Amino acid sequence: MLKYILKRLGYMILTLFIVASITFFMMKLMPGTPFSNQDKLSAAQLKIMNEQYGLNKPIWQQYLIYLGNLLHGDFGTSFQFSNQPVLSLITSRLKPSLLIGSQAMIIGSLLGILLGAVAAINKNNWIDSLATFVSIVGISVPSFVLGVLLQFFIAFKWHMFPIAGFDNWQASVLPSLALAVSPLAQTARFMRTEMVDVLNSDYIELSKAKGNTRWQTVVKHTLRNSLIPVITILGPLTANILTGSLVVENIFSIPGIGEQFVKSIMTNDYPTIMGLTIFYALMFMVMLLITDILYSLIDPRIRLTNDKEEN
Amino acid sequence: MSDNILEVKNLNINFKTFAGTVQAIRDVSFNLKKGETLAIVGESGSGKSVTTRSIMGLLASNAVIEHGEILFKGQDLLKESAKEMDHHRGNDLSMIFQDPMTSLDPTMTIGKQVAEPLRIHGKISKEKALKRAQEVLELVGIPNAKNRMKDFPHQFSGGQRQRIVIAIAIVNYPEILIADEPTTALDVTVQAQIIDLMRELQEKLETSIIFITHDLGVVAGIADRVAVMYAGKIIEVGTVDEIFYQPKHPYTWGLLSSMPTLDTKGAKLSSIPGTPPDLLDPPKGDAFAPRNPYAMQIDLEAQPPFFKVSDTHYAATWLLHPDAPKVQPPAPIVKRAQEYAHLMQTGAVDTPSEGSQN
Ligand SMILES: Nc1ncnc2c1ncn2[C@@H]1O[C@H](COP(=O)(O)OP(=O)(O)OP(=O)(O)O)[C@@H](O)[C@H]1O
Ligand SMILES: [Mg+2]
Numbered sequence: 241m242l243k244y245i246l247k248r249l250g251y252m253i254l255t256l257f258i259v260a261s262i263t264f265f266m267m268k269l270m271p272g273t274p275f276s277n278q279d280k281l282s283a284a285q286l287k288i289m290n291e292q293y294g295l296n297k298p299i300w301q302q303y304l305i306y307l308g309n310l311l312h313g314d315f316g317t318s319f320q321f322s323n324q325p326v327l328s329l330i331t332s333r334l335k336p337s338l339l340i341g342s343q344a345m346i347i348g349s350l351l352g353i354l355l356g357a358v359a360a361i362n363k364n365n366w367i368d369s370l371a372t373f374v375s376i377v378g379i380s381v382p383s384f385v386l387g388v389l390l391q392f393f394i395a396f397k398w399h400m401f402p403i404a405g406f407d408n409w410q411a412s413v414l415p416s417l418a419l420a421v422s423p424l425a426q427t428a429r430f431m432r433t434e435m436v437d438v439l440n441s442d443y444i445e446l447s448k449a450k451g452n453t454r455w456q457t458v459v460k461h462t463l464r465n466s467l468i469p470v471i472t473i474l475g476p477l478t479a480n481i482l483t484g485s486l487v488v489e490n491i492f493s494i495p496g497i498g499e500q501f502v503k504s505i506m507t508n509d510y511p512t513i514m515g516l517t518i519f520y521a522l523m524f525m526v527m528l529l530i531t532d533i534l535y536s537l538i539d540p541r542i543r544l545t546n547d548k549e550e551n
Numbered sequence: 552m553s554d555n556i557l558e559v560k561n562l563n564i565n566f567k568t569f570a571g572t573v574q575a576i577r578d579v580s581f582n583l584k585k586g587e588t589l590a591i592v593g594e595s596g597s598g599k600s601v602t603t604r605s606i607m608g609l610l611a612s613n614a615v616i617e618h619g620e621i622l623f624k625g626q627d628l629l630k631e632s633a634k635e636m637d638h639h640r641g642n643d644l645s646m647i648f649q650d651p652m653t654s655l656d657p658t659m660t661i662g663k664q665v666a667e668p669l670r671i672h673g674k675i676s677k678e679k680a681l682k683r684a685q686e687v688l689e690l691v692g693i694p695n696a697k698n699r700m701k702d703f704p705h706q707f708s709g710g711q712r713q714r715i716v717i718a719i720a721i722v723n724y725p726e727i728l729i730a731d732e733p734t735t736a737l738d739v740t741v742q743a744q745i746i747d748l749m750r751e752l753q754e755k756l757e758t759s760i761i762f763i764t765h766d767l768g769v770v771a772g773i774a775d776r777v778a779v780m781y782a783g784k785i786i787e788v789g790t791v792d793e794i795f796y797q798p799k800h801p802y803t804w805g806l807l808s809s810m811p812t813l814d815t816k817g818a819k820l821s822s823i824p825g826t827p828p829d830l831l832d833p834p835k836g837d838a839f840a841p842r843n844p845y846a847m848q849i850d851l852e853a854q855p856p857f858f859k860v861s862d863t864h865y866a867a868t869w870l871l872h873p874d875a876p877k878v879q880p881p882a883p884i885v886k887r888a889q890e891y892a893h894l895m896q897t898g899a900v901d902t903p904s905e906g907s908q909n
Pocket of ligand 1: 595613
C-alpha cells in the first residue's frame with residue numbers, strides 16, 4: 241500500500257513536469273505579450289520590462305530557468321501585480337474557493353446520493369420521474385443561470401443572503417448552492433443507475449430470501465454496494481469544484497482562484513496562468529489518489545498493489 | 552394426506568407485459584411430503600422457477616396469481632401478509648439460487664452473511680450467531696472455516712461459494728429447501744459433491760427438498776419423485792423409477808431420449824425438435840402436440856386430463872385414454888424398460904434409484 245502510494249506520487253511529479261512544460265510552450269505560442277495591453281508604455285519602457293522579467297532571453301533558457309525555479313517552489317512573480325509572487329497570490333485566493341467548493345460538494349453529493357437512492361427504490365413510478373427530471377434540469381441548466389436566479393430572488397428580492405462579495409459566511413451560501421447543483425445532479429444520476437443494478441442483483445434476491453424486509457435489504461446490502469462506484473466520480477467532481485468555478489466566482493465577486501484565473505487570462509499574466517494550471521493539475525491528481533485509496537479501503541475486492549497478481 | 556408439508560393446488564400465474572399477458576403457470580398442482588425430495592424438470596421457460604418463487608413469495612412485480620392455493624402445513628401462503636412471509640423466508644422456507652458467483656454480497660464477510668438469517672429470525676446474540684455460522688460452514692465442508700469467517704466471497708472458489716449459499720439456506724434448519732438449479736454453474740465433480748452434500752444434509756435435518764433442474768442425470772442421484780413440466784403445466788409426475796423406466800408422456804420420452812447414458816456415450820443425442828408454444832397465447836389443445844410425433848386429432852382440440860398410471864404415477868396425455876391406439880415408445884425408452892424389468896427380476900437392484908447411470 242505504502243509502496244503503491246509512493247509510486248503514484250512519483251507519477252504525479254512526472255505528470256506535473258509534463259503539464260508545466262506544455263503550458264510553458266503554449267504560453268509562448270499565444271499571441272500578445274503581457275504588457276501589450278498597457279499601451280501607454282513606450283518602446284524603451286517595454287524593453288526594460290521585458291528585461292526585468294527575463295522575456296528577452298532565448299526561449300529554451302527561459303524554460304530552464306522556469307523549471308529550476310519550480311523545483312524551489314518558486315512559481316515566478318505575477319506580471320499583473322508587480323512584486324506579487326504567484327504562489328502567495330494563489331494561496332491568498334485559496335480560502336474562499338475551498339470554502340465554497342467544499343460546502344457545494346458536501347451538499348451536492350449528499351443530496352445527490354439521497355435523490356438517486358430514492359429514485360432507484362421507486363423505480364418507474366412518479367417519484368423516480370420527478371427525481372430524473374430534477375437531475376436533468378440540474379445537469380442542463382448552467383451554473384451561471386442558476387447563480388443569477390438565486391441572486392435575483394433570494395438576495396435581491398427577499399434579502400435572505402448577501403448578493404455578492406465575501407465578507408462573511410452568509411455570503412458563501414448562495415454561490416455554494418449554485419455550485420452544488422451540478423455535482424448533485426451528476427451524483428443522483430450515477431447513484432440511481434448503480435442502485436438499480438444492485439437491486440436487480442442475485443444477492444439482493446438472496447437477501448429477500450433470507451427474510452430481510454425491504455428496508456433491511458436496502459440498508460444492509462444495497463447502499464454500500466451502490467456507493468462504491470459512486471466514489472469514483474466524486475473524486476474528479478471534487479477536484480473540479482474545489483479549484484473554484486470561473487463563472488460562479490465571477491458572478492458573486494468571490495475573490496477565489498477561479499476569478500483570479502479569468503483575470504490572469506485577460507491580462508496575459510503568464511506566470512500566474514502557468515502557476516494556476518499546475519495547481520489545477522495537482523489538485524486533480526491528489527483527488528484521484530485519495531479516491532483510489534478510499535475505494536480500496538471500502539471495497540474488499542480491491543487491494544492497492546504495484547503489480548496485478550491476483551484478483 | 553396429512554404427511555404433506557406442502558400442497559400446491561390449481562396454481563395459475565400470469566405476467567403482465569407490454570406484449571400482453573403471459574400465462575406462465577397453468578393449473579399446476581403437486582404435493583411435497585416431509586423429508587422427501589421432489590425434482591422438477593423441464594425445458595427452459597417451462598415455469599419451474601416461477602412455480603417455486605411463488606412458494607417463497609418472491610415473484611416479479613408484474614406477476615399476478617390468478618388462482619390457486621399454496622398450503623404450507625395447511626396454511627395458505629398466498630393469503631399471508633408481507634410480514635408473515637418475511638417471517639417464513641429464510642426460516643422455515645429457504646431457497647438456493649442458481650448462480651453461486653453472484654448470490655453472495657461482495658462486500659460483506661461470509662461469516663456475517665451466513666449468520667444473517669439467524670440474526671433476522673432468532674433472538675440470538677451476534678457471537679452465538681457467528682459461532683453457529685461457523686459450525687454450519689464446517690458442516691457444508693468449507694475447510695478451515697474458523698479462519699475464513701472474515702473472508703469475502705471473491706476469496707472463495709465457485710464450488711465453495713455454492714457451499715456457502717447452501718450454508719445460508721440451511722442455517723435455520725428450514726422445513727422446505729428449494730434449490731433452483733443449484734449446480735448448473737459448476738463443473739461435474741463439484742456438482743456431484745454438492746448433490747452428495749444436499750443428500751447428507753437432508754438425512755441429518757429431515758428437510759423436504761424441491762430440486763429444480765433441466766439435467767435429468769442429476770435427478771436420479773437425488774430425487775424420490777419427479778414432476779415434469781412443459782409450457783406452464785406439470786405433464787407427468789411419479790417416482791424416480793416410474794419416470795425413468797416407465798414414462799408415459801411423449802415429452803418425457805423426448806427428455807429421456809436426449810439424456811446421455813453409458814451406452815449412448817459418444818453417440819449423437821436426439822433433442823426434441825421444435826420450440827415450446829408462445830405462452831402469450833397458449834394453444835387450445837395439448838401444448839406439446841405440435842412437437843409430438845404421436846399426436847392425435849384430439850391433442851389439437853382438447854387438453855388431456857391426468858390419467859392415473861399408479862397411485863404415485865400420473866400423466867397428462869391422451870395416449871393413456873382407454874380408446875387411444877397402443878403406440879410403441881421410442882427405442883431407447885423401450886430398452887430402458889426392458890433393462891429395468893430384467894434387473895428387477897434378477898434382484899440386482901434393491902434401491903432402484905441407484906440402478907440408473909451416475
Ligand atoms: N417477470 C416476468 N415477466 C414476464 N414473463 C415472465 C417473467 N418471469 C417469467 N416469465 C415467463 O414465465 C415463463 C416461465 O419462466 P421460468 O423462469 O419459470 O422458466 P424456467 O422453467 O425456470 O426456465 P429456466 O430453465 O430457463 O430457468 C417463461 O415463459 C418466462 O418467459
Ligand atoms: Mg429457472
